[in-house]
Amino acid sequence: MRLRVDLLPHxxxxxxxxxxxxxRATTTAGxxxxxxxxxxxxxxxxxxxxxxxxxxxxREGPSESSANVLLGGERxxxxxxxxxxxxxxxxxxxxxxxxxxxxxxxxxxxxxAHVAAATGKRVLLASLRNAHAxxxxxxxxxxxxxAIVCAGSNGRASLEDIYTAxxxxxxxxxxxxxxxxxxxxxxxxxxxxxxxPLEALSSSAxxxxxxxxxxxxxxxxxxxxxxxxxxxxxxxxxxxxxxLRFVTG
Amino acid sequence: MRLRVDLLPHxxxxxxxxxxxxxRATTTAGxxxxxxxxxxxxxxxxxxxxxxxxxxxxREGPSESSANVLLGGERxxxxxxxxxxxxxxxxxxxxxxxxxxxxxxxxxxxxxAHVAAATGKRVLLASLRNAHAxxxxxxxxxxxxxAIVCAGSNGRASLEDIYTAxxxxxxxxxxxxxxxxxxxxxxxxxxxxxxxPLEALSSSAxxxxxxxxxxxxxxxxxxxxxxxxxxxxxxxxxxxxxxLRFVTG
Numbered sequence: 001m002r003l004r005v006d007l008l009p010h011x012x013x014x015x016x017x018x019x020x021x022x023x024r025a026t027t028t029a030g031x032x033x034x035x036x037x038x039x040x041x042x043x044x045x046x047x048x049x050x051x052x053x054x055x056x057x058x059r060e061g062p063s064e065s066s067a068n069v070l071l072g073g074e075r076x077x078x079x080x081x082x083x084x085x086x087x088x089x090x091x092x093x094x095x096x097x098x099x100x101x102x103x104x105x106x107x108x109x110x111x112x113a114h115v116a117a118a119t120g121k122r123v124l125l126a127s128l129r130n131a132h133a134x135x136x137x138x139x140x141x142x143x144x145x146x147a148i149v150c151a152g153s154n155g156r157a158s159l160e161d162i163y164t165a166x167x168x169x170x171x172x173x174x175x176x177x178x179x180x181x182x183x184x185x186x187x188x189x190x191x192x193x194x195x196x197p198l199e200a201l202s203s204s205a206x207x208x209x210x211x212x213x214x215x216x217x218x219x220x221x222x223x224x225x226x227x228x229x230x231x232x233x234x235x236x237x238x239x240x241x242x243x244l245r246f247v248t249g
Numbered sequence: 250m251r252l253r254v255d256l257l258p259h260x261x262x263x264x265x266x267x268x269x270x271x272x273r274a275t276t277t278a279g280x281x282x283x284x285x286x287x288x289x290x291x292x293x294x295x296x297x298x299x300x301x302x303x304x305x306x307x308r309e310g311p312s313e314s315s316a317n318v319l320l321g322g323e324r325x326x327x328x329x330x331x332x333x334x335x336x337x338x339x340x341x342x343x344x345x346x347x348x349x350x351x352x353x354x355x356x357x358x359x360x361x362a363h364v365a366a367a368t369g370k371r372v373l374l375a376s377l378r379n380a381h382a383x384x385x386x387x388x389x390x391x392x393x394x395x396a397i398v399c400a401g402s403n404g405r406a407s408l409e410d411i412y413t414a415x416x417x418x419x420x421x422x423x424x425x426x427x428x429x430x431x432x433x434x435x436x437x438x439x440x441x442x443x444x445x446p447l448e449a450l451s452s453s454a455x456x457x458x459x460x461x462x463x464x465x466x467x468x469x470x471x472x473x474x475x476x477x478x479x480x481x482x483x484x485x486x487x488x489x490x491x492x493l494r495f496v497t498g
Contacts (some may be wrong), residue, residue, distance in 0.1 A: 007256050007406040077472045157256040157406075159431035182408035182454045186439055193438045 002145040003172055005165045005183030005239070008152045009115040016142035017120035020127065021151035021201075021226055022164045022204050027127040027222040028072065028089045028233050033248045036098035040232060041243040042110040046073060047079050048242050049103045063142040070097070073105040077213050089129075090217050103243070108203025112151035113148060117244050120147070123234035125246060128164050128197055132226040135171035137233070137249055148187070159190065166191025167225065198223040252421055254414045254432030257350050257401045258364040266369035267383055269376065270400035271413040272455050274358025276376040276471040277321065277338045282497045285347035289481060290492040291359040295322060295329050295464060297491050298352045319346070322354040326462050329354070338378075339466050349475040352492070360365035362483075363402035366493050370398070371484035374495060377413050377446055381475040384420035386482070386498055397436070408439065408453035415440025415481040416474065 020026055029040055043049045072085035072092070079086035085088035085095075087106050104110055116123045122141045126148070138146045148168055150161035153243030162170045166187035172178060182189075194200035201207045201223045202216070210219050269275055278289055292298045302318045321334035321341070328335035334344075336355050353359055365372045371390045375397070376382035387395045397417050399410035415436035421427060429437075441448035450456045450472045451465070459468050482498030 010404050015265065155259050157432055157435065159434060162435060181405075183406055185408055186411060186435065189442045190435055191441055193442065 001142060001176065001178045002181070003095050003169060003178040003184050004145060004147045004181045005169065005187045006147060006149045007157045007162060007183050007186065008155065009112045009149050011115050011119060011209045013116060013120040013147045015120070015145040016122040016124070016138050016147070017116040018126040018138050018146065018148045018168060019109070019113050019116050019151065020122050020164050020168070021106070021109030021112060022127045023160050023201060023204070023210060024087050024089055024218055024222055025104070025106040025151070026125040028087050028092050029104060029125050029130055029246065030127060030130050030228055031089045031092040032072070032097055032102045032232050033232055034228060034230050035092060035095055037100050037102045039101055039235070040246040041101065041103045042113050042246065043103060043105045043243045044111065044114050046075070046083075046105045049073060049105045051081055052103050052241065052243060064102060068099060069101045069103060071103050073110075075107055077210055081109055088218050089221050089232065093221070097234065108153055110150040112149055113244055116149050117234055126164070126168060127224045128167060128223060130212065130226070130228045130231055131164065131167050132171055133229040135175065137231045139172060139175045153206050158206055160201045160207060162187050162190050163194055163197070163200040165246045167197075197225055199227040250391060250425065250426045252418060252427040252429045252433050253394060253396045254418065254430065254436045255396060255398045256406045256411060256432050256435065257404065258361045258398050260364050260368060261394045262369040263367070263396040265371040265373070265375055265387050265396070266365040267281055267373050267387050267395065267397045267417060268358070268362045268365050268366055268400065269373040269397060269410045269413050269417070270355070270358030270361060271376045271471055272409050272450060272453070272459060273336050273467055274353070274355040274400070275374040275469055276378055276496065277336050277341050278353065278374050279376060279379050279477055279479050280338045280341040281321070281346055281351045282481055283477060283479050285342060286351045288348050288350055288484070289495040290350060290352045291362050291495065292352060292354045292492045293360065293363055295324070295332075295354045297431060298322065298354045299331055301352050301490065301492060304383055304428050316484055317348060318350045318352060320352045323434050324356055326459055326464065337464065342470070357400040365398050366483055374481040374496065375417060377416060377472060377474045378477045379475070379480055380413065380416050381420055381480040383480045384417050384424065386480045388421060388424045397433075402455055407455055409450045409456060411436050411439050412443055412446070412449040416446075424454070448475055
């Protein structure tokens with residue numbers, strides 16, 4: 001098995017891909033499904049998310065009531081006008097989404113998922129909260145390569161995503177032999193040199209920004225390793241309208 | 250002073266930029282100038298390098314004899330058909346380039362220099378060989394930010410460039426206070442966890458490829474820190490014909 005870490009989304013994934021945007025998109029995505037959502041639709045733009053609801057289009061079919069469709073996302077860490085929720089795992093964790101379809105768009109994470117899905121045969125969303133389960137699932141699905149894709153922040157590498165990739169690498173390497181690339185070596189080095197997950201996430205540039213925005217509770221929530229066994233998995237029947245559909249794997 | 254490391258070329262550089270492609274473009278560039286070359290022209294494509302010579306165009310003016318213009322570069326680590334030299338610092342170090350103009354094009358390094366020069370006010374080429382001198386020069390030139398740009402390899406991060414960026418960060422931080430970003434923290438961590446420069450370079454994916462191509466001597470040559478005080482600097486009169494002109498700083 002080959003184990004590859006892209007410190008930024010690159011593309012060209014022949015096999016299984018774990019997408020990481022730990023602060024906060026892939027953490028929040030898992031919480032939506034934990035709290036009962038039927039599926040997540042990740043769009044490539046906020047406009048597309050608004051259109052999906054207003055037109056009643058979504059992967060559940062045209063009969064879906066728009067009342068069952070909720071929008072979550074952020075730009076610059078803040079909620080998007082017209083959306084129902086921000087990109088906060090703490091906020092999502094306080095809700096009941098049973099039977100709902102959540103349409104998500106965020107600054108970096110949903111774009112990284114689209115890069116992954118363009119070629120990846122199997123695409124999973126990973127965070128610290130579901131790290132062990134995501135690694136186990138990827139190992140079970142992969143044929144020859146597991147790629148971990150760090151979403152980064154506006155085209156630049158993020159410490160918190162690379163730290164999380166390092167945690168995933170450690171779990172994956174404990175499950176069997178793997179040939180690792182430069183990116184995986186860097187992620188493992190970063191992971192082994194951080195004292196703990198909360199220190200890594202809260203000291204990252206994005207962690208500091210979120211704390212300044214009053215969202216420090218989201219950082220703390222996102223820093224709890226393997227608290228969840230739920231792994232969002234890209235559904236085989238993917239998008240029709242420019243959205244990727246993730247369901248509980 | 251802000252200290253920023255881009256693990257891959259990103260753009261948007263307001264101030265001073267150090268471009269790193271330690272295996273081998275920025276190492277070789279320094280050797281060309283050390284061995285007497287009058288200037289280096291970094292082109293955006295191999296075709297442009299061949300055109301520059303055949304048309305007699307270069308920054309020294311139309312009167313330049315094409316005999317004074319030599320081409321160096323590589324694709325996939327190997328010399329380019331029609332070029333005079335590969336991208337080998339060892340090969341360059343055995344030559345006398347007094348009075349010559351060298352036109353360079355390589356897979357990653359020359360492209361990274363073009364990204365840096367698109368916005369950077371001052372652009373320097375850095376390697377392990379000139380690390381101390383390059384850091385000192387950048388510190389003297391910079392007003393508010395020093396950005397270190399890792400060229401990477403075909404759009405993916407390279408261990409050897411990030412290690413070199415970590416060495417540059419250590420030198421820069423020893424010269425005075427600096428606020429560092431996530432990329433600089435990652436580079437410093439990678440640098441501090443490698444036993445020595447040769448181990449870092451020779452164990453990187455690209456170092457392994459070069460050794461397999463019989464170019465292990467280039468890897469060893471590139472791994473000698475601060476052996477040179479020569480820093481290639483982007484000339485103020487930059488390109489006219491799509492080439493960047495670097496001279497001894």
